[in-house]
Amino acid sequence: MRNQEIVQKLWNLCNVLRDDGITYHQYVTELTYLLFLKMMKETDNEGIIPEQYRWDSLEQRHGLELTTHYRRLLLELGQEGNGIIKQIYMNASSNIDEPKNLEKIVRSIDQLDWYSAKEEGLGDLYEGLLEKNASETKSGAGQYFTPRPLIDVIVKLVDPKPGERCNDPAAGTFGFMIAADSHMRSKTDEYFDLSEKEAEFQRNEAFTGVELVKDTHRLAMMNAMLHDLHGDIMLGDTLSDLGKSLKNFDVILTNPPFGTKQGGEGLTRDDLTFTTSNKQLNFLQHIYRALNANGKARAAVVLPDNVLFEGGVGAKIREDLMNKCNLHTILRLPTGIFYAQGVKTNVLFFTREKTDKDNTKDVWVYDLRTNMPKFGKRTPFTTAHFDAFMEAYTATERNSVQDERFNVFTREDIRKKDDSLDIGLIADESLSAYDDLPDPIDSAEEAIAKLDEAMTLLLEVVAELKAVENKPEYVTEDRQELFQVAEVRGEYNV
Known part of the structure; x- marks a missing residue:
């Protein structure tokens, strides 16, 4: 597997964290904490990390035990670590609240093709991840x-x-x-x-x-x-x-x-x-x-x-x-x-x-x-x-x-x-x-998104109409207002 494919696999893990409300930039920072430990193992440099906080200590734990250990690991390495370890983990904290999400990320990182990654260079792999983050306009990372x-x-x-x-x-x-x-x-x-x-x-x-x-x-x-x-x-x-x-x-x-x-x-x-x-x-x-x-x-x-x-x-x-x-x-x-x-x-x-x-x-x-x-x-x-x-x-x-x-x-x-x-x-x-006209494809995608939003509202209106078809007393003032708004926007002819 080429580094580009590994980067995409790592990036896809971001979807796992959506329920925890984690941003793209927070995700890359979180990955940095974990990838450092994994890469130290893969390059036989774990000697600089206290034994109780090496990669295997994460791999061996599950559920709440894993989350508790991970948070302790971040705290200890940021306070007691030496040199680069302390700088990477200084003031580190985890934004992952759901134990199953952390476990999913740890298992997924462990299963990547690290042989290929090392062949192409772990530095290039990490830079690919940073570039992927920057290319996501929602992350705001393009500024640096x-x-x-x-x-x-x-x-x-x-x-x-x-x-x-x-x-x-x-x-x-x-x-x-x-x-x-x-x-x-x-x-x-x-x-x-x-x-x-x-x-x-x-x-x-x-x-x-x-x-x-x-x-x-x-x-x-x-x-x-x-x-x-x-x-x-x-x-x-x-x-x-x-x-x-x-x-x-x-x-x-x-x-x-x-x-x-x-x-x-x-x-x-x-x-x-x-x-x-x-x-x-x-x-x-x-x-x-x-x-x-x-x-x-x-x-x-x-x-x-x-x-x-x-x-x-x-x-x-x-x-x-x-x-x-x-x-x-x-x-x-x-x-x-x-x-x-x-x-x-x-x-x-x-x-x-x-x-x-x-x-x-x-x-x-x-x-x-x-x-x-x-x-x-x-x-x-x-x-x-x-x-x-x-x-x-x-x-x-x-x-x-x-x-x-x-x-x-x-x-x-x-x-x-x-x-x-x-x-x-x-x-x-x-x-x-025509210099300042938006890209036609971007405009089309934006229009589709608005149509999807309108369709969702329309389906909600239709469902409500069906629900109250024989029970007009259930049509509340709030719902009547919703119908009127939809009618004005041309989304439904009340």
Whole structure:
């Protein structure tokens, strides 16, 4: 069985938990608790877990005894565990109230084809589960999951190298760093081309990050561990005083959280030059300040459109960025590639230079947004859509690239636009009057759902009519009101 099939089997178990009112995100967190124990057994690493709380301790119990033991396990590992165990189970609690549901999940996990899963890689299996969670719009997980094709392309172009310190200040599930590790492994024969000391640095120090949300941090820790990465993933807020210590990195790859979010990342640190309530602009300041000023350190950051054109402080931050760094490339991304639909995003590629003045001479902009397909579940976004951009990006002489989507703007051009970087979009050939129309298939599915709802109400009315056909006194005022509502909505002619 391939990992994709295993992921689907694991995901189908979510149906078991519907009666417990568990959300998709809670389900993935719950699976993380259980999968950690199972994967430690499958990889012969159970020695780091107290014997009484290993996988077999779950498999041997049933019913209420299993539930009681499981809750005790979560509590004890979160309080008494060491290292990664404590971080994964810290403040852990179970949302599964029904003992038979927990038992069903434990038995189902145990019966999966773990031989095939290990052959393909347990890390890839877990990442598949995280992506499945992100693709479910009801879970809200898309806010921290960057599409894998985009991550892979960014990593390939930035090209992190062994020995470099890589960081993601908004780590999410640690996808950028895991992809960077995979990129380097592919070029060094799984680090066997490196010395033992160099390989140890890659596994234990090269990849670090910060994540604010506790449950997401838990997923990041699990993801890193399954990919044999043991760098520091801090639980905290980069935009707080914690962020002051994050500096001198060679590579930063990140997708800071966009949009509004309850309990969001407000700025509490006082070392940034410009003060603003815009989280993305604050992250951008942090990123270019956290790079080594050696002319080699580089970053790629995913940012929403507002960062490109916001005036006032926004313009000052962009000016500061172009002074301290060589902002050489902006990729205008298509809409619909993030699971948070409708968000317009870009990737800024820049290098931190040795001086703090006039380092950006030209900005090349690639428009991968205009006249592109409408991406979604039925039209998936793949790495193949980046082929032309990658060819343009890596061209020895960019001026020779024949691609209407690829255009250059001088620093003087940008200065005349009050340092707005909302540039480079080509002419839209689509019928603008229809740009904002919903997908016809989505509209049809929505209509079917409404018809099903109406049919249910109609059947209820018919059943009631039959029940009171010979007993009109049973037609209450509430039911009469229901008939009237149905009649107004055209669902039944009373």
